Amino acid sequence: MTVEQAAAERQAVERIVLGAFEAMTGRRGGPLRYAMMDDTPVGVLGLAAGQLGLRHVNYARGEDEFVERLLAEHGDVPVLRSDALDDVRRALDRYFAGRRLDFDLKVDLSGLPAFHRRVLDETARIPAGQVLTYTEVARRAGSPRASRAAGNALHNNPVAIVVPCHRVLRADGSLGGYGGGLPIKEWLLEHEGARPRSI
Amino acid sequence: MPERTDRAQHIALLLAKHGDELARHIRRIVRDNDAAQDILQDTMIRAHGGLARVAAGSNTRAWLYRIATNTSLNHLRARRRERAALLRHAAERETDGPEGSSDHQGLDARRAELWARVAGLPERQRLALTLRLADELDYEEIARRLGGTPAAARANVYQATKKLRLTLGEP
Numbered sequence: 001m002t003v004e005q006a007a008a009e010r011q012a013v014e015r016i017v018l019g020a021f022e023a024m025t026g027r028r029g030g031p032l033r034y035a036m037m038d039d040t041p042v043g044v045l046g047l048a049a050g051q052l053g054l055r056h057v058n059y060a061r062g063e064d065e066f067v068e069r070l071l072a073e074h075g076d077v078p079v080l081r082s083d084a085l086d087d088v089r090r091a092l093d094r095y096f097a098g099r100r101l102d103f104d105l106k107v108d109l110s111g112l113p114a115f116h117r118r119v120l121d122e123t124a125r126i127p128a129g130q131v132l133t134y135t136e137v138a139r140r141a142g143s144p145r146a147s148r149a150a151g152n153a154l155h156n157n158p159v160a161i162v163v164p165c166h167r168v169l170r171a172d173g174s175l176g177g178y179g180g181g182l183p184i185k186e187w188l189l190e191h192e193g194a195r196p197r198s199i
Numbered sequence: 200m201p202e203r204t205d206r207a208q209h210i211a212l213l214l215a216k217h218g219d220e221l222a223r224h225i226r227r228i229v230r231d232n233d234a235a236q237d238i239l240q241d242t243m244i245r246a247h248g249g250l251a252r253v254a255a256g257s258n259t260r261a262w263l264y265r266i267a268t269n270t271s272l273n274h275l276r277a278r279r280r281e282r283a284a285l286l287r288h289a290a291e292r293e294t295d296g297p298e299g300s301s302d303h304q305g306l307d308a309r310r311a312e313l314w315a316r317v318a319g320l321p322e323r324q325r326l327a328l329t330l331r332l333a334d335e336l337d338y339e340e341i342a343r344r345l346g347g348t349p350a351a352a353r354a355n356v357y358q359a360t361k362k363l364r365l366t367l368g369e370p
Contacts, residue, residue: 017218
């Protein structure tokens with residue numbers, strides 16, 4: 001099969017699934033495509049992207065749990081498994097292999113509150129191997145006294161690893177919190193060559 | 200209606216996880232995108248109805264493939280019968296006289312009855328059915344030729360097919 005034929009087939013297949021989605025569940029419109037990464041060094045990851053970019057990199061217990069979460073959170077659009085996320089998967093593979101620690105992926109945070117978005121935008125600018133404090137991220141996001149709110153935004157980061165919320169620590173150098181669990185935060189920082197206890 | 204919502208949620212989950220590969224599979228068997236959507240929906244309804252009987256952890260995926268395969272093959276068989284009936288009828292009109300057959304009388308009577316039914320369909324249904332079965336057009340093309348939407352073309356073919364099935368004595 002040529003590349004064009006494969007693309008045409010994928011398009012036709014998607015139309016069939018989306019037609020069935022609309023007819024049977026009332027869900028319509030631009031779908032959320034997802035893929036699973038089952039055996040990364042940090043466990044199972046669920047990935048999901050819409051037309052505008054990557055929307056989820058989540059720590060998951062498994063596929064069912066991740067898909068149910070997507071269906072519940074995005075109650076109005078169809079969700080479907082797709083190999084269209086291969087570029088995201090490859091970028092994460094490169095990251096875990098240590099070949100490339102930063103990401104050149106389009107991320108869509110449009111569903112989040114404005115302040116959360118600003119915090120995550122600033123976080124996305126922290127290079128691998130470096131860390132910032134919650135207070136500093138809050139300041140860069142325009143609200144120096146909102147470090148707790150910044151922590152909240154980071155805790156609810158829908159795009160883990162790619163938006164590197166693990167690079168934000170407490171002012172005393174302790175790890176603070178992490179949605180995926182502190183051992184994973186520690187692993188990621190070590191993997192990137194950051195020294196969390198030396199700031 | 201909680202039951203309905205549960206059903207929609209469950210089907211959404213099945214479609215999300217398996218819709219892609221099942222649609223690909225079905226489409227390869229029937230080579231028809233419109234029919235593939237109908238068959239995928241049929242598969243999901245059957246899967247939803249039967250899932251309670253399938254033990255958790257057993258191979259849901261293989262089971263879904265089996266339903267999709269059977270539904271696709273049934274579709275092809277029904278399609279072949281309908282098409283054969285329609286083409287028989289068309290050939291009869293061309294030559295204006297049936298070829299020799301031992302089952303001559305019965306076949307003639309069946310053809311006559313079928314033709315009466317087809318001819319008795321509302322015009323749009325008859326035209327849509329002919330374009331679909333004899334010319335093998337998709338619903339978009341039928342809509343382009345007859346006017347109206349693809350969904351309306353689909354509905355016309357569906358209604359006509361239902362009547363035709365009754366004529367042929369099929370469920």
